[in-house]
Amino acid sequence: MATIRDVSKLAGVSVATVSRTLSHPDKVTEKTRKKVHAAIEETDYKPDVLARNFRTRRSSSIVVLVPDIANPFFSRVIRGIEKQAQILGYSVLLGDTQGMREREITYTKMVNTSQADGIIQLDSHIPFEDQNKITAPIVNACDCVRGTDLPSVQLDNISAAEDMTDHLISLGHKNIAVISGPEEHSITNDRLSGHIKAMEKAGIHFDTSKVTYGDYSIQSGVEAAEKIFNMFPRPSAIFCMNDEMAIGAIHRAKQIGFSVPDDISITGFDNISFAEFCDPPLTTISQPAEEFGTTAMTMLYKVMREEELKQKYKLLPFELITRQSTGPAK
């Protein structure tokens, strides 16, 4: 493997000039540049990435913290991150935290040791030991930490939940149950706020007891639905905070013998690929999953380069997708 020294000899310039030609071409005359490039060509020189990383204290890679990569929504976001990262010259290190704080910290520390230059956090924690001290370039995506000034990209969850609830109300539903995500998640709070807003706007009393909590898994949707079906009077609609739980709820409804949407309307959130092919197809909120990834990566890129962010908190658009899992209240 040719080194920078081989190139410099062949080109008849110093190693410094070769280095400059590559890193700061503007500081080198056109003529020298040409000589150097010719020598690079001839020697088939490829800069030693490891040496460069070592010398510059940068690795050109970023780590993405994700609660669970097997979640179909997150995996699409990551696809977006990866796509954009490659365009910008970065590698993506996978940090599947499994919701464990310990793993989160481990991965975060890779920035301290310069193994990564920045972090994209898809969960709503501050992934630093000292919560008050942000020690690395970071962008928060999808589910965002409250009460911090981390750059973030998320959905307008409040409006989305409001629109979805409006939709149910317009179908005549008044007694609406909610299957929520974990209480500490910020998107959970936002979506609940939006739901309440719509209810109050319509003059319908919102009752906290109608809210059950799941963990975004299908199984938790099944269990939450079970509780809801035992409520009295029985709700005529369920607003679920993701598609998996909605699918679980539909499953349970059908098991019991309820028809969806005739006996009960059920809505999802995310528009995962299965939503369209459920029985009945799921009314849900479509999120631009990949765009979360590309946007977050682009923002992180600027943060790492210490450029100013024009917009520190981005909101991505959603779309209400009306399918057959919702219908008129009886």
Place this chain on the structure above:
Amino acid sequence: MATIRDVSKLAGVSVATVSRTLSHPDKVTEKTRKKVHAAIEETDYKPDVLARNFRTRRSSSIVVLVPDIANPFFSRVIRGIEKQAQILGYSVLLGDTQGMREREITYTKMVNTSQADGIIQLDSHIPFEDQNKITAPIVNACDCVRGTDLPSVQLDNISAAEDMTDHLISLGHKNIAVISGPEEHSITNDRLSGHIKAMEKAGIHFDTSKVTYGDYSIQSGVEAAEKIFNMFPRPSAIFCMNDEMAIGAIHRAKQIGFSVPDDISITGFDNISFAEFCDPPLTTISQPAEEFGTTAMTMLYKVMREEELKQKYKLLPFELITRQSTGPAK
């Protein structure tokens, strides 16, 4: 940040000894080791990963080549890889290839530049420019390259497809259509072989025209099913090579007004999380997805350390999961 030099001074030994204590403890006396560790403790010394990588020409990270990370089966495999990698002290670089050979090569080259120490390939290509020259530690998982001697871990696809077909035959089905994956995939060929084997064993004529090809997406299942429903005589069962296509086929069947399994039995492959919650729940083959990941990573670890592999070609066990998408032939 303390360096190895600080530690050596405090411990009253040379930097060489500190380095040895960390990398080859057996070459240092107990007493010195203690001194060094005490000094490390006191200075809170953390070895500089970048310097070490540079010096040793190793990065302690591996790259995983995956056709599409948003595929629910692959994302579970990757979860397994990541888990095991962390245990073994490796980081995982994500190489989502989107089926593009160009991206595959790009990622593979990271091994040449020592940015990665090895590769786990989840697709059935040889990811090197010169197909005949394997230039890096690599393990092939899930869908494996034919006619090479790459270490691999995969399912006994032949037996699995055979068992599934046996199941259909035992229900009285004779006219069985197949929704296959892309023709060039090795798992496609294996599963088809198993299917044919079962058919012949039962004395049923296998007809190539009953095989349609999809690309593993739900939509392609819908389209393939459409073709199958137009066959004459109409098959009474469809053997699909993954769950997504089966879900698509069920969707199309119900659209047309066919009952599953009364009018037609449909089977999947993979047992993704939605399989259990389909309507009807899907008869399928369960694969130990995470175990693919952990096994592949463990094998790669040995390859990278140039240890002998006891078993170069591993087969993981499957399980036939009988649910309600299959029933007796009319």
Place this chain on the structure above:
DNA sequence: TTGTATGCGTTATCAC
């Protein structure tokens, strides 16, 4: 604009 010289932090070679 270009060259010289130095150092990044570690590991490994070779004496002792």
Place this chain on the structure above:
DNA sequence: GTGATAACGCATACAA
């Protein structure tokens, strides 16, 4: 078993 020291390949401060 331990220490002194070279070397890894590159980027940069400074001098020219």
